[in-house]
Amino acid sequence: MNATGIVGEFLALKEETDADLLAMQCGDFYEFFADDAETVADELDLSVSQKSSHGSSYPMAGVPVDELTPYVSALVERGYRVAVADQHETADGHAREVTRVVTPGTHLETADDAAQYLAALVADEDGHGLAVADVTTGAFRATTVEDGLGAALTELYKFDPAEVLPGPELRADDDLLSGLDERTDANVTLHATEAFAPARARSRAREQFGAEAVDSVGLGEPAVRAAGATLSYVEETGAGVLASITRLQRYDPGRRVALDATTQRNLELTETMSGDGSGSLVDAVDHTVTAAGGRLLREWIRRPRRDRAELRRRQGAVGALAEAAMAREELREVLGDAYDLARLASRSVSGSADPRDLRAVARTLELVESAAAAIGRSDRLADSPLAAVLDRVDREATARLTTTLDEALVAEPPGTVTEGGILARGYDEELDGLIEDHEAALEWIEALPDREKRRTGITHLTVDRNKTDGYYIQVGKSETDRVPEEYDRIKTLKNSQRYETDELAERERELFRLEERRAERERELFEGLCERVGERAELLQDAGRALAELDVLVALATHAVRNDWTRPELTEDGGLDVTAGRHPVVERTTEFVPNDLHMDEDRRFLIVTGPNMSGKSTYMRQAALIVLLAQIGSFVPAREATVGLVDGIYTRVGALDELAQGRSTFMVEMRELSNILHSATEESLVILDEVGRGTATYDGISIAWAATEYLHNEIGARTLFATHYHELTTLADHLDRVANVHVAVDGDPDGEDVTFLRTVREGPTDRSYGVHVADLAGVPGPVVDRSRAVLDRLREDEAIEVQGGGGGDGTTQAVFDLSAGEFTTGEDGGADTGDGDDGTVGGPGVDAGSEATDGDAIGGSATADGGAPGRRDRFGEEAEAVLERLADIEVDETPPVELMATVQELQDRLETDDG
Numbered sequence: 001m002n003a004t005g006i007v008g009e010f011l012a013l014k015e016e017t018d019a020d021l022l023a024m025q026c027g028d029f030y031e032f033f034a035d036d037a038e039t040v041a042d043e044l045d046l047s048v049s050q051k052s053s054h055g056s057s058y059p060m061a062g063v064p065v066d067e068l069t070p071y072v073s074a075l076v077e078r079g080y081r082v083a084v085a086d087q088h089e090t091a092d093g094h095a096r097e098v099t100r101v102v103t104p105g106t107h108l109e110t111a112d113d114a115a116q117y118l119a120a121l122v123a124d125e126d127g128h129g130l131a132v133a134d135v136t137t138g139a140f141r142a143t144t145v146e147d148g149l150g151a152a153l154t155e156l157y158k159f160d161p162a163e164v165l166p167g168p169e170l171r172a173d174d175d176l177l178s179g180l181d182e183r184t185d186a187n188v189t190l191h192a193t194e195a196f197a198p199a200r201a202r203s204r205a206r207e208q209f210g211a212e213a214v215d216s217v218g219l220g221e222p223a224v225r226a227a228g229a230t231l232s233y234v235e236e237t238g239a240g241v242l243a244s245i246t247r248l249q250r251y252d253p254g255r256r257v258a259l260d261a262t263t264q265r266n267l268e269l270t271e272t273m274s275g276d277g278s279g280s281l282v283d284a285v286d287h288t289v290t291a292a293g294g295r296l297l298r299e300w301i302r303r304p305r306r307d308r309a310e311l312r313r314r315q316g317a318v319g320a321l322a323e324a325a326m327a328r329e330e331l332r333e334v335l336g337d338a339y340d341l342a343r344l345a346s347r348s349v350s351g352s353a354d355p356r357d358l359r360a361v362a363r364t365l366e367l368v369e370s371a372a373a374a375i376g377r378s379d380r381l382a383d384s385p386l387a388a389v390l391d392r393v394d395r396e397a398t399a400r401l402t403t404t405l406d407e408a409l410v411a412e413p414p415g416t417v418t419e420g421g422i423l424a425r426g427y428d429e430e431l432d433g434l435i436e437d438h439e440a441a442l443e444w445i446e447a448l449p450d451r452e453k454r455r456t457g458i459t460h461l462t463v464d465r466n467k468t469d470g471y472y473i474q475v476g477k478s479e480t481d482r483v484p485e486e487y488d489r490i491k492t493l494k495n496s497q498r499y500e501t502d503e504l505a506e507r508e509r510e511l512f513r514l515e516e517r518r519a520e521r522e523r524e525l526f527e528g529l530c531e532r533v534g535e536r537a538e539l540l541q542d543a544g545r546a547l548a549e550l551d552v553l554v555a556l557a558t559h560a561v562r563n564d565w566t567r568p569e570l571t572e573d574g575g576l577d578v579t580a581g582r583h584p585v586v587e588r589t590t591e592f593v594p595n596d597l598h599m600d601e602d603r604r605f606l607i608v609t610g611p612n613m614s615g616k617s618t619y620m621r622q623a624a625l626i627v628l629l630a631q632i633g634s635f636v637p638a639r640e641a642t643v644g645l646v647d648g649i650y651t652r653v654g655a656l657d658e659l660a661q662g663r664s665t666f667m668v669e670m671r672e673l674s675n676i677l678h679s680a681t682e683e684s685l686v687i688l689d690e691v692g693r694g695t696a697t698y699d700g701i702s703i704a705w706a707a708t709e710y711l712h713n714e715i716g717a718r719t720l721f722a723t724h725y726h727e728l729t730t731l732a733d734h735l736d737r738v739a740n741v742h743v744a745v746d747g748d749p750d751g752e753d754v755t756f757l758r759t760v761r762e763g764p765t766d767r768s769y770g771v772h773v774a775d776l777a778g779v780p781g782p783v784v785d786r787s788r789a790v791l792d793r794l795r796e797d798e799a800i801e802v803q804g805g806g807g808g809d810g811t812t813q814a815v816f817d818l819s820a821g822e823f824t825t826g827e828d829g830g831a832d833t834g835d836g837d838d839g840t841v842g843g844p845g846v847d848a849g850s851e852a853t854d855g856d857a858i859g860g861s862a863t864a865d866g867g868a869p870g871r872r873d874r875f876g877e878e879a880e881a882v883l884e885r886l887a888d889i890e891v892d893e894t895p896p897v898e899l900m901a902t903v904q905e906l907q908d909r910l911e912t913d914d915g
């Protein structure tokens with residue numbers, strides 16, 4: 001296209017930027033042309049008109065200058081990068097240039113209170129560098145991750161970035177790109193390669209934070225590269241907030257609890273598995289009253305700590321607040337009036353703050369004093385770590401800034417600068433003078449009609465102004481003959497005439513001049529004020545952070561009191577001891593049956609069994625959430641709890657839940673298991689809610705078996721493993737640190753009168769629920785039944801030996817006979833636990849059993865053709881009858897419990913027949 005004129009200019013500017021869309025100012029409008037117009041119109045329901053330009057016609061869509069912001073915001077929220085070209089006057093007309101590019105990670109006008117992270121990730125031989133910035137608050141962090149891309153990504157996902165800048169070396173990395181795609185909504189932006197160059201990035205970072213800060217915090221080269229690139233990107237987009245990025249926070253992921261995206265989802269931390277905010281952990285415990293508090297609580301929950309001193313400090317504060325009800329409420333009320341200081345700081349720095357924003361800064365800074373006073377009035381609070389929260393704020397400086405703002409601003413300033421009337425009297429002599437003169441001039445005009453009426457005797461005389469005529473004197477038609485000589489007629493209307501006088505014109509010019517100068521002076525002073533506030537961005541961030549922290553602590557205390565939570569004791573000994581624990585979310589809507597949980601050195605691996613829907617998942621998630629809550633410094637839902645700090649929480653949730661989400665494949669399941677087996681350490685908590693369900697029973701049990709051995713022998717992570725492979729419960733007899741618990745039910749679990757007791761007891765359940773689970777998952781009846789038959793068949797002659805004991809030396813400990821459903825120890829080369837038998841087995845931990853049976857059983861799964869001969873022979877005539885009965889069952893019509901009973905009955909008949 002070689003358009004000329006305005007469209008040509010548009011297309012040329014578009015060419016210069018790598019943004020997706022361009023909004024170009026044309027007088028009072030911002031216009032989008034050509035393809036951009038179509039896109040914008042589609043996305044935002046704007047109407048498209050046609051712009052002719054030198055014989056061609058182009059689509060055009062525009063928005064008024066004052067309304068650009070919400071449109072750009074809406075586009076950016078949809079993932080577009082939008083360039084804005086402003087128009088400015090020049091000696092010969094006007095020129096336009098791109099002044100900023102608004103992107104998902106540099107979007108200042110977001111309506112969302114949540115943090116909005118821009119991240120850069122680089123890789124080199126020293127590891128991976130990660131930098132994250134929130135331009136809306138000025139938060140900036142960087143770190144070097146040394147354990148590979150996987151660990152770096154885990155760290156990155158925690159921030160749920162809006163935009164990611166991959167270093168040049170990572171741009172073709174499939175793990176990165178597919179991971180970002182699957183786990184985040186982030187836009188991937190290819191920022192200039194030079195920006196990532198070590199020397200350039202370092203100098204950019206030093207320029208921002210000072211050489212001292214960059215070189216002394218021990219960031220590592222990769223982190224510095226990421227930091228420098230991030231800063232240069234923020235600068236390049238023209239967000240204008242660089243000055244609000246005051247502090248380079250180095251953080252050490254090692255002091256945080258590893259919590260990957262899968263686990264965040266499985267534990268429903270910020271949203272449920274189905275994507276709702278309500279029903280999540282945050283939703284349950286969030287009693288914060290400020291946007292910044294809500295943001296901080298989320299940050300704590302997504303990134304729990306492993307730092308016992310810090311956690312104790314938070315606990316101390318929560319504890320004191322829990323006891324001091326009155327002071328807590330008072331504090332909550334004070335905080336309720338707080339505005340978002342970190343965001344206000346960014347807006348002051350970028351020049352987008354309005355007079356009300358500055359008023360809000362002053363009001364909120366005052367709250368620091370009110371909060372301090374509320375804390376001071378309560379001995380409990382004053383003696384607790386809570387008191388120190390505000391010590392991190394330079395309160396003299398906040399007081400000074402508050403005074404400045406109070407002196408400068410009127411009590412209720414308007415929302416825009418152009419309206420005037422922002423600044424208080426007495427703040428600026430010049431302005432006061434201008435205002436006085438302006439008012440005097442106005443008064444003169446206001447008094448004019450009366451004066452003139454008196455002087456001329458005209459009764460119908462008014463003074464008014466409009467756009468075209470300015471100020472004028474209007475006299476009714478009947479009295480125009482009395483008009484004095486110096487009145488110049490300027491207009492004749494139906495019933496009156498309008499006049500001007502030299503004196504009025506002179507006063508009018510004076511008035512306009514004063515109005516203009518007053519507005520100019522106000523703007524000047526306001527900008528100066530904004531600048532002063534912007535210069536104190538760091539102070540505002542400190543104060544904002546402290547108030548947010550008070551808000552979170554008060555919220556946690558409020559929740560603890562209302563729900564009768566307890567302060568957990570924190571240890572480093574790897575134990576987990578919970579008395580009468582509850583699930584923090586489920587307890588809010590359900591008559592919850594509390595349960596105990598005990599894990600220690602000798603009891604690190606719990607196999608949790610019980611029928612489907614009995615409460616296994618809830619029990620395990622409850623354990624994970626109690627640990628997580630303890631590691632944000634919160635109280636926990638239990639009568640008593642001792643929590644050994646963990647370095648990571650890893651979860652893998654069963655196919656059943658995932659199936660409902662339509663995203664379960666066996667591959668996904670195995671990838672998650674693999675991730676856990678690679679990442680978990682002795683200090684981690686692992687929650688496995690079914691493993692191996694996504695494949696055949698035989699495969700599945702093999703994998704579950706081997707994973708148990710590996711977690712127990714090699715990793716030693718504290719693990720809770722819910723399984724429907726009842727066979728696994730026998731592992732407890734042979735692996736030192738494995739124990740069984742089960743969720744009790746009353747009555748025959750397969751019968752009709754089963755009552756879920758929700759009580760967790762020691763020991764295994766006494767049957768396998770595999771078929772039951774398949775049934776409930778909607779597997780067709782004949783398949784369910786056939787699988788039972790195949791499983792029975794498989795159990796014949798099958799054996800799995802248990803590998804390793806506490807020592808993890810790979811020796812065979814015992815052999816599990818699948819047909820007998822028990823261990824055959826001593827007889828066939830297996831051995832009693834720890835007897836030093838030399839039957840070492842190499843290779844995989846699970847022996848697949850005899851090939852003949854395997855092939856036979858699997859080959860026999862085709863029921864349609866009458867099944868394998870062996871089966872028919874074995875079951876005889878009764879089997880025919882059973883099959884007929886099976887075929888008649890209306891699976892869809894029959895309640896699951898009845899189905900279970902029927903399956904049981906049919907099995908019994910087969911067994912009798914068999915025997």
Ligand code: ADP
Pocket residue numbers: 586590591592593594595610611612613614615616617618619758759
């Ligand atoms: P499973 O994992 O065994 O299939 P779930 O953990 O999904 O079972 O729990 C099934 C249902 O029982 C859920 O609706 C849950 O809210 C409820 N539940 C679980 N544990 C308890 C408990 N201790 N007290 C009350 N209700 C519970």
